[in-house]
Amino acid sequence: MNNFIVRTITGILFVATIVVCFLNPTAMSALFALVTGMATWEFTGLVNNRPHVSINRFICTVAAVYWYLAMTGFCSGLTPSTVFIPYLITLVYLFIAELYTKAEDSVNNWAYTTMSQLYIALPFSLLNVLAFRETPAGIMYTYLMPLSVFVFLWINDSGAYCFGSLFGKHKLFPRISPGKSWEGSVGGFIFVSAAACGIWHLTEKYGVNDLQLSMAEWIGLGLLVAVFGTWGDLVESLFKRTLGIKDSGNILPGHGGMLDRFDSSLMAIPAAVVYLYTLTII
Numbered sequence: 001m002n003n004f005i006v007r008t009i010t011g012i013l014f015v016a017t018i019v020v021c022f023l024n025p026t027a028m029s030a031l032f033a034l035v036t037g038m039a040t041w042e043f044t045g046l047v048n049n050r051p052h053v054s055i056n057r058f059i060c061t062v063a064a065v066y067w068y069l070a071m072t073g074f075c076s077g078l079t080p081s082t083v084f085i086p087y088l089i090t091l092v093y094l095f096i097a098e099l100y101t102k103a104e105d106s107v108n109n110w111a112y113t114t115m116s117q118l119y120i121a122l123p124f125s126l127l128n129v130l131a132f133r134e135t136p137a138g139i140m141y142t143y144l145m146p147l148s149v150f151v152f153l154w155i156n157d158s159g160a161y162c163f164g165s166l167f168g169k170h171k172l173f174p175r176i177s178p179g180k181s182w183e184g185s186v187g188g189f190i191f192v193s194a195a196a197c198g199i200w201h202l203t204e205k206y207g208v209n210d211l212q213l214s215m216a217e218w219i220g221l222g223l224l225v226a227v228f229g230t231w232g233d234l235v236e237s238l239f240k241r242t243l244g245i246k247d248s249g250n251i252l253p254g255h256g257g258m259l260d261r262f263d264s265s266l267m268a269i270p271a272a273v274v275y276l277y278t279l280t281i282i
Contacts, residue, residue, distance in 0.1 A: 006253045014252065014261065018150055022143040028131060029072045033065050036124045039258040040064040040116050042249045047112045050243070052105040055113045056094065063090045064121035071125035075132040077139040091117070120259075123269045130273060133210065142210055148199060149225055149272050153264045155195045156188035156226040163187020172230075177237045180230075189226055196222035217279060224275050225268045232267030236260070 021031040044057040067087050073079030094113050098106040130145040164184025172180040196218040203209035213221070236259055240248060249257020 010253050015154065019147065022131075022147040022150075025076065025131065025141040028127070028143075028146070029069070032124050032127055033068050033072075035258060035262065036068045036121055037061050037065040038251070039120050039124075039262060042251075042257050042259055043116050043120055044112075046243055046245070046248060047115075050108075052103070053108050053112055054101070054103055055109050055116070056097070059090065059094060060113055060116045063087060063094075064117060066090070067117065067121045068125045068128075071128045075128040075139075076141070077132075119266060123266045124262075126269050126273045130269070130276070142208075144203065144208060144210065145272070145276070148221070149268055150265065151199075152192050152195065152222045152225040153229045153268055155191045156229055157264070158188075159191025160184035160188035160230075163190075173234055176234050176241065180234075185226075185230060188230075189223055192222040192226045193219050211276065211279075213279070221272060221275055224271050228267040228271035229264035232264040235267065236263035 017031070021027040040061045041057060044055055044060050047053050048055060048057065067084075070079070070083045070087055073083050074081060095110060098109055101109075103109055127146050130149065131143070132139055132141055160180070161184065163186065164179070164181045167183040167187070168181030170182045171178060172182050172185055197215055199222075200209070200213065200215040200218040203213075236248070239259075240246065247256030248259035251257055252261055
């Protein structure tokens with residue numbers, strides 16, 4: 001019971017923090033720069049426990065945070081594209097440095113170093129693509145899209161848990177996550193579809209549907225986020241099973257580490273960006 005209370009309180013504070021931060025671009029940038037750094041530090045610490053792996057945790061973490069902040073500056077129009085040059089130089093350094101470390105398996109180090117950037121820094125950086133939009137009046141900040149992605153993820157998790165607990169019989173991916181069921185996934189999709197209709201109605205009613213998405217397009221976005229969010233959860237579960245650990249960390253009482261809390265978003269955010277760009281193309 002005590003663990004349930006701690007988990008509930010942590011979950012409420014977590015959701016409240018995410019929602020509030022999206023209301024202000026500075027708060028969003030600060031929070032997710034911190035999240036990016038903490039998640040990268042957590043990831044690099046875990047992989048460094050593997051045999052013959054020794055990547056530079058500090059430089060990987062600084063590089064990931066810099067990439068996020070550089071994307072913030074570029075997408076918001078505060079900095080030119082040259083802001084990415086220091087990051088590119090850092091990546092080159094991390095590869096060349098292996099020539100002088102005498103590591104037992106430099107290929108492993110290169111792979112995990114690159115993974116820390118592509119798996120963590122890239123998805124969080126793409127939040128800026130969702131948050132900042134170029135208009136005839138200039139670049140504007142909108143909380144709608146990044147917040148909607150997280151709302152869809154939370155609702156999908158809730159729906160999947162409810163339906164899975166009540167009707168779950170057929171395992172979705174027993175090798176990786178025995179607790180997930182097809183029935184739970186269907187329930188999550190139903191919840192998300194209903195939420196997407198609600199968001200469409202509210203954004204139309206209050207005139208904040210800035211991308212002019214139709215109800216069908218909102219549902220499509222919600223379902224895409226739900227599918228890729230589920231895959232993101234499974235990817236992190238596979239990562240933990242490979243390492244032989246239960247949680248990625250213990251920084252969030254009752255919820256594990258940063259990767260445990262943001263695993264779904266690491267796949268859902270890039271998927272949402274591609275989906276919205278595809279809508280503008282077609």
